[in-house]
Amino acid sequence: MALRRASKALGAALALWAGAALAGPPERVVSINLCTDQLAMLLAAPGQLLSVSHISHDPNVSVMRDQALGYPVNHGQAEEVFAMAPDLVLAGQFTSSYTVGLLRRLGVEVAQLPIVTSLDQIPDAIRDMGRLLGREDHAEAVAEQFTADLAALRADPDRRPRAALHYANNYTSGDKSLANDILTAAGLANIALEAGLSGGGVLPMERLIMLMPDLIISGEAYPGASRSEAVLTHPALDALRDRHAGRAITDAEWVCGTPTVLRAIARLQGAAP
Amino acid sequence: MTRALALVLILLVGALFALSLLIGPAGLTPATSLAALVRGEGLAETLVMREIRLPRAILAVLIGAALGLAGAAMQGYLRNPLAEPGLLGVSGAAALGAVIALQTGFAAQVALGLPLAALAGAVLAVALILALAGPRGGALTLILAGIAVSALAGALTALVLNLSSNPFAASEIMFWMMGSLADRSMTHVWLAAPFIGLGGAVLLAQGRAFDALTLGEDSAASLGVNLPRLRLTLVLAIASMVGAATAVAGAVGFVGLVVPHILRPFVGARPSRLLWASALGGAVLVLAADIAVRLVLPDRDLKLGVLTAIVGAPLFLHLVYKTRAQGL
């Protein structure tokens, strides 16, 4: 609830800021957040976007890596960003407040965009980004296309297979999350709701197994090894997948509230039992 | 006296093992749990019992026995009640070996690569400690050497984890330094069991040598103890047990200190009897600690080493005080 209120307040602030910037569309835009990277690459005019975050070059989380490779990267540090002389910096809601504060004190305009936690917020997020970049018309077209595609894709079956989202450290997503919306749109039911989890949280492996999901959607493992991710391939879950549940993975397509979530929904509909 | 102690410890291990199997977020009744564990009734129940709870309980026994026995053996050899694999950096060095094996991919490519790498780290630490402590194992030298080895191993472990390409790895220093049995599997049991079993069998067979060492190295040698061979055997056996235990559960401290200390009066202080008693006692302690972490904070992965340190550190201070009073 608090999150939603905060995001509304932020939206209002954003609108105010956009109204105040009468000097015309920004010409030197730097994005320091993976999700603003993607919206900006989608909407920016040629030459308008100077740099994207280094995370957008990471194939594990960046769904638009190929396009991102065409931009120089930044590491979200105030000094390097300032040196690019941007007239607009795009940051996420949870970007380090020190970095944002420092850039603002240096006179750089910083727009912080809220985290998208549902499919319904995506068209507005697209329009907000369009306003910031002075690309309202293009954004409106993209948003309308997204809304139409989503409506065409959205499934509403009588019987919804029950799916479990299972990330590193037994983390899962409950309602009020983009992942939950993707599940629902794909015609699945999220077992985290049966377990009474709201937002994100830990669902112990024992309880996950006792809930007997029809589909286990696992987080994708990073290179290298970690104990946190060892649970993804725990023999108990492997056995459950072998004998009962279907398998799917959540990947870069699930991370940001951009039109690419449609690909995630379509793929999930293919994997659903 | 010793027979009664053995009986009590075995009963405790059995009872705590059963209790460990009955505790978990799935909320199964004892009857359901038993039916699932023994007869495999119900897919979900069976998976929970056989793949999640059983390995956890078995690992608690194995790791507790390994740490208790290793502690009793190190104390017996050095004739110093402050010797303990965790305090002396052996566990830390084993954790370093394990982390290197995991992050370089050695653990994934080579069968038993993980415990072998941890064993290698532990061998280095044990050999270094025994060499530094010298034949008399003076308390001060021993503890200073332990501090240095622990600090170095801890720093290098943090470095390896920070250099990892895996974003989760860096946050796992806590696991490697404090230990946990959460969400381990039968795979880990099979990784650790051979090393712990072999090392344990070898150590238990050295009972007489430890008894003879009560009289000092010279007397022990004159009683027929082959000291150079004993030293080599000890290094390998202790490293094998501590290495395997740490590779799957992280470094759990103080077990090897607390358990021999509590049990020593019950075995008439005889090092040979203390060996098996400490193996059983270690299993009891780690089973109890692992039950406690699940009861105290059921939703969080509270680290085992936190509990063992809360019990062990005050005892350690007490021992330091006593050792100082005796002017050692």
Add this chain to the structure above:
Amino acid sequence: MTQLVLTDFAVARGPCDVLRDINLTVGAGEFVGLLGPNGAGKTTLMRAALGLMPHRGRSSLSALPIKERARAVAWLPQAREIGWPVSVADLVTLGRLPHLAMGQRPSPQDRAAIDSALSRMGLDAFGNRIATQLSGGEQARVLIARALAQDTPLLMADEPAAGLDPAHQIGLMETLAAEAGRGRCVIASLHDLGLAARYCTRLVVLAQGGIAADGPPSKVLTPELLARVFHIRALVQQTQDGPLFQPIGVV
């Protein structure tokens, strides 16, 4: 029957020989007092002969396999180490280790040897006492009892009388002499020349890395040797209680 033979025996510490050209044969029934000033190499000679430190030349003991050696010789080091608070009975039982096969429990015969050793050291009532809680002298006697319980043909002891009160010093020397009288062989380093003169059957004096004298006490403890090796003058008299030895002054 010889119990110890050292042939061209030498021990080096660093580049210097601390002992060299030692030739010594000790047989059954002998109670050898190993004498010499501080640093003469008494401890070194015994430890090296046992094979506990490297040496050149031949020692009949260090040549034995380690288990066999434990049944041939009992060794009582000078450092009286009792590492854990074990009972006196358990500690003395350690002396039987060389006679027990792997996993074998002490037999009635072993028990008898243990009881006899305790009783010879006047420790009959001490069996259940905790060894580390005893006085220094009592601990020394417990450790001697451990060595006696080993029941070997040869007993080597480093300063066994140090730290004992006069009564127990005499008691110890009488016990060791009795062991020798029963056909065992005892080699003990001693500082008290009076005790050595009265109880030993043979004295071996070490000085400057070699054997300065070797023979029965009356032949060895001459004014000339006492002055040369120990730098003392002493009164030596034969009395009805045996030889009496009293140092009088420093040379």
